[in-house]
Amino acid sequence: MTTMEEYNSGSESSFHSEEADGIVKECIEGVVGNDDYSQSLVNKWTAGIVERCLTQLVKQGKPYKYIVTCAVMQKTGAGLHTANSCYWDTTMDGSSTVRWENRTMYCVVSVFAVAIA
Amino acid sequence: MDEDQTKEETTFVVDEVSKIIKESVEATIGANAYQHSRVNQWTTSVVEQCLSQLSKLGKPFKYIVTCIIMQKNGAGLQTASTCFWDNSTDGSCAVRWENKSMYCIVSVFGLAI
Numbered sequence: 001m002t003t004m005e006e007y008n009s010g011s012e013s014s015f016h017s018e019e020a021d022g023i024v025k026e027c028i029e030g031v032v033g034n035d036d037y038s039q040s041l042v043n044k045w046t047a048g049i050v051e052r053c054l055t056q057l058v059k060q061g062k063p064y065k066y067i068v069t070c071a072v073m074q075k076t077g078a079g080l081h082t083a084n085s086c087y088w089d090t091t092m093d094g095s096s097t098v099r100w101e102n103r104t105m106y107c108v109v110s111v112f113a114v115a116i117a
Numbered sequence: 118m119d120e121d122q123t124k125e126e127t128t129f130v131v132d133e134v135s136k137i138i139k140e141s142v143e144a145t146i147g148a149n150a151y152q153h154s155r156v157n158q159w160t161t162s163v164v165e166q167c168l169s170q171l172s173k174l175g176k177p178f179k180y181i182v183t184c185i186i187m188q189k190n191g192a193g194l195q196t197a198s199t200c201f202w203d204n205s206t207d208g209s210c211a212v213r214w215e216n217k218s219m220y221c222i223v224s225v226f227g228l229a230i
Contacts, residue, residue: 039193046197048171054168054199065207067226069198078190079153083160088179096179105218111180114228 015094016068022107024098027052037105041049046070046116049109055102057111067112074105088114124138126176129208134171138212138223141166145166151188151218160184171225181226188219204229 031048034111035041045052050068057066073080100107145162151154164182171180187194200209206229214221 025183027133037193042193042195043197046195047199050197050199054201058201065200065202067200067202067209067228067230069183069196069224070193071196072186073195074193076190076192078192079151079188079227080154080161080185080194081156081187082183082185083164084181084183085161086179087166087172088169088181093179110183112226114179114181116230 012041014092014098017094017096017113019060020096020111020113021098023056024096024111025097025100027056027099028098028107028109031070032072032102032105032107033094033097034102036103037072041070046072048108053109053111062113063116064113065116067114068109072105072107075101080088080106080110082110084110086112118206127229128206129178129210129229131208131210132172134225134227135212138167138210138225139214141170142212142214142221142223143183145187146216146219146221149218150216156186160186162214163221167223167225171227176226176227177230179230181228183224187217187221189215189217194220196222198224198225198226205213 031046049070053068097110140164146159163184167182209226211224
């Protein structure tokens, strides 16, 4: 029991991207899952995905500010490139990007976590 | 006057950041047509240029810059972002740019230290 506690208090001071990955995948599946790309619904989807991810992340109760971005693109053969660059404290802050797809669309979600001093 | 100046130095000024973004995008891809082999280099260059200009401002902020470049092909693209931060000091700015063959969307998030 004591070893578990020690492990937990150590891990609270850095960002765990694997945990965030899991949370993000669940949120995407929950909102978009098996649906086909739909121009009229895509607005609702992106908003739904970012809000759900943020709520789940904040629930973890860690001392972080979060930024969640989501891009949903229809599969038509067009090329899409994304890049991120961050100016922050590399020991405490972190990010995680999840690329997901189904038959008709791609979804790229990025989570950035910035430690509060 | 002094009070205004110190406030300027510690808040996220959207117009200033927007200008920096536009300049970086124009300088990197301004006159170019979409090229699959170069787009990787372009996105990296846009975010790096933005970031170095932003850090030159010398404000007490951490920055996150994201860039999306998409070929114009009729596909639909929707992006959204949401933030959990301090509303009084943090801010964001997104710029959508396009030319005949591609779209470029750059977002900058500034979080006060």
